Amino acid sequence: xxxxxxxxxxxxxxxxxxxxxxxxxxxxxxxxxxxxxxxxxxxxxxxxxxxxxxxxxxxxxxxxxxxxxxxxxxxxxxxxxxxxxxxxxxxxxxxxxxxxxxxxxxxxxxxxxxxxxxxxxxxxxxxxxxxxxxxxxxxxxxxxxxxxxxxxxxxxxxxxxxxxxxxxxxxxxxxxxxxxxxxxxxxxxxxxxxxxxxxxxxxxxxxxxxxxxxxxxxxxxxxxxxxxxxxxxxxxxxxxxxxxxxxxxxxxxxxxxxxxxxxxxxxxxxxxxxxxxxxxxxxxxxxxxxxxxxxxxxxxxxxxxxxxxxxxxxxxxxxxxxxxxxxxxxxxxxxxxxxxxxxxxxxxxxxxxxxxxxxxxxxxxxxxxxxxxxxxxxxxxxxxxxxxxxxxxxxxxxxxxxxxxxxxxxxxxxxxxxxxxxxxxxxxx
Ligand SMILES: *[C@@H]1O[C@H](CO)[C@@H](O)[C@H](O)[C@H]1NC(C)=O
Ligand SMILES: *[C@@H]1O[C@H](CO)[C@@H](O)[C@H](O)[C@H]1NC(C)=O
Ligand SMILES: *[C@@H]1O[C@H](CO)[C@@H](O)[C@H](O)[C@H]1NC(C)=O
Numbered sequence: 558x559x560x561x562x563x564x565x566x567x568x569x570x571x572x573x574x575x576x577x578x579x580x581x582x583x584x585x586x587x588x589x590x591x592x593x594x595x596x597x598x599x600x601x602x603x604x605x606x607x608x609x610x611x612x613x614x615x616x617x618x619x620x621x622x623x624x625x626x627x628x629x630x631x632x633x634x635x636x637x638x639x640x641x642x643x644x645x646x647x648x649x650x651x652x653x654x655x656x657x658x659x660x661x662x663x664x665x666x667x668x669x670x671x672x673x674x675x676x677x678x679x680x681x682x683x684x685x686x687x688x689x690x691x692x693x694x695x696x697x698x699x700x701x702x703x704x705x706x707x708x709x710x711x712x713x714x715x716x717x718x719x720x721x722x723x724x725x726x727x728x729x730x731x732x733x734x735x736x737x738x739x740x741x742x743x744x745x746x747x748x749x750x751x752x753x754x755x756x757x758x759x760x761x762x763x764x765x766x767x768x769x770x771x772x773x774x775x776x777x778x779x780x781x782x783x784x785x786x787x788x789x790x791x792x793x794x795x796x797x798x799x800x801x802x803x804x805x806x807x808x809x810x811x812x813x814x815x816x817x818x819x820x821x822x823x824x825x826x827x828x829x830x831x832x833x834x835x836x837x838x839x840x841x842x843x844x845x846x847x848x849x850x851x852x853x854x855x856x857x858x859x860x861x862x863x864x865x866x867x868x869x870x871x872x873x874x875x876x877x878x879x880x881x882x883x884x885x886x887x888x889x890x891x892x893x894x895x896x897x898x899x900x901x902x903x904x905x906x907x908x909x910x911x912x913x914x915x916x917x918x919x920x921x922x923x924x925x926x927x928x929x930x931x932x933x934x935x936x937x938x939x940x941x942x943x944x945x946x947x948x949x950x951x952x953x954x955x956x957x958x959x960x961x962x963x964x965x966x967x968x969x970x971x972x973x974x975x976x977x978x979x980x981x982x983x984x985x986x
Pocket of ligand 3: 974
């Protein structure tokens with residue numbers, strides 16, 4: 558294996574500065590000759606065997622144009638995307654679909670679909686739509702870097718399941734629409750990726766079907782509805798989850814049992830019924846089972862982190878990362894965005910002392926602006942609108958810097974969304 562040494566690699570580039578035009582012209586013309594030769598020789602060689610050419614497919618990895626005329630659950634008139642129509646044998650139905658679409662089979666045990674959304678009408682807050690756009694852009698950036706698909710829903714799929722309950726019907730429809738995905742990852746509109754490199758350790762979750770961030774003791778012992786946050790959760794695309802969503806929805810305003818559940822939730826969690834209290838109840842019940850526990854409260858990293866604890870640490874974290882990069886030449890190497898996961902892997906050993914989550918100097922994975930309500934502007938009275946906007950700005954620019962790095966630019970001032978400067982070569986050596 559050739560070990561990349563940044564200092565050695567740099568030398569020829571410095572030499573080209575002496576006579577750049579002559580060197581470049583020479584290099585280009587020899588490349589052109591080589592390419593012409595290669596092009597014509599491969600053309601003639603491959604011409605007779607082009608019958609398997611998939612030239613018209615946008616991504617040769619997936620066959621996006623094949624849907625055999627063999628009936629699947631999609632062809633069953635009784636099968637429905639909505640929660641009021643139960644689904645049975647979903648695991649088998651998914652497998653059957655995958656067998657008919659073999660190009661999607663290879664990573665069907667790990668594939669992720671991110672699902673998010675917001676209301677169908679303009680935000681009441683003057684800056685709301687602007688922030689939602691930036692929050693969405695942030696998610697699209699993460700998806701592009703890691704090859705995840707994303708679905709942004711902005712209609713109520715079940716009109717009775719409004720506001721915070723809307724995610725349940727959205728996730729259910731997304732599961733049915735994406736049999737090729739193993740995990741659906743719900744993210745609230747006001748959550749941003751603040752570590753573009755971190756990847757969910759899905760291999761840790763092979764025994765679980767539902768993962769949410771929180772503090773187990775708060776939920777299981779103290780019975781606090783604030784012991785978790787429903788703004789970011791992972792749910793496996795399987796029959797267990799279909800049944801789980803049905804139970805969760807049964808506690809919501811679209812259900813005839815809504816009032817009954819509201820009383821149960823009030824007595825267990827001393828809090829009014831909402832999606833999060835209902836989820837806390839379901840976690841508690843799953844936890845009390847002797848076998849088959851399928852729900853996990855993740856404590857090891859910010860699957861979702863509270864912005865109040867995070868935003869003031871971003872400046873120091875930026876400095877720590879720059880310090881690492883000053884020493885590790887490989888991390889300064891410019892590269893195509895497509896291969897940026899490689900640099901996350903290379904950085905990992907250098908973060909072993911950073912810790913994770915609260916008190917850590919690792920970039921926080923997901924920062925959630927709970928209580929800021931960027932769209933309707935009705936923030937929690939503990940905060941000011943200005944404070945929220947300033948914090949969202951900083952977090953979004955902090956994330957944007959990780960993206961723009963691969964485009965050659967940086968926001969030097971995290972509070973200024975509009976100004977960027979070009980990055981010098983070998984930054985920050
Ligand atoms: C659909 O449901 C109806 C009523 O439950 C039933 O009579 C019918 O046989 C079902 N159709 C299919 C294709 O399963
Ligand atoms: C940032 O680092 C400085 C210097 O080490 C330290 O004094 C300060 O408390 C840190 N700020 C935060 C929010 O951790
Ligand atoms: C950073 O940007 C903000 C917003 O544009 C501005 O108010 C502030 O003065 C800038 N800070 C520095 C150090 O330039």
